[in-house]
Amino acid sequence: MGTLLVCPKCGSTEVAVTAEQMFMANTGEHYCHSVKTQDHNAKACCLDCRWEGWRVHLMEISCRIEGAR
Numbered sequence: 540m541g542t543l544l545v546c547p548k549c550g551s552t553e554v555a556v557t558a559e560q561m562f563m564a565n566t567g568e569h570y571c572h573s574v575k576t577q578d579h580n581a582k583a584c585c586l587d588c589r590w591e592g593w594r595v596h597l598m599e600i601s602c603r604i605e606g607a608r
């Protein structure tokens with residue numbers, strides 16, 4: 540059994556999360572990963588219904604992995 544994240548509005552699995560990185564304005568040097576895709580406060584959106592929110596709002600459903608019994 541695995542889990543999938545789904546849109547809280549339409550239930551679609553076509554959801555995307557956003558990572559944010561910071562760079563030094565003057566040198567372009569990488570500063571830090573301020574938000575990672577697995578963070579609860581990563582921005583999330585649904586590609587099907589255009590819902591937008593945060594990763595923590597996504598619903599988790601369990602799914603059976605094909606072939607595993």
Ligand SMILES: [Zn+2]
Nearest residue numbers: 546549585588
């Ligand atoms: Zn949706």
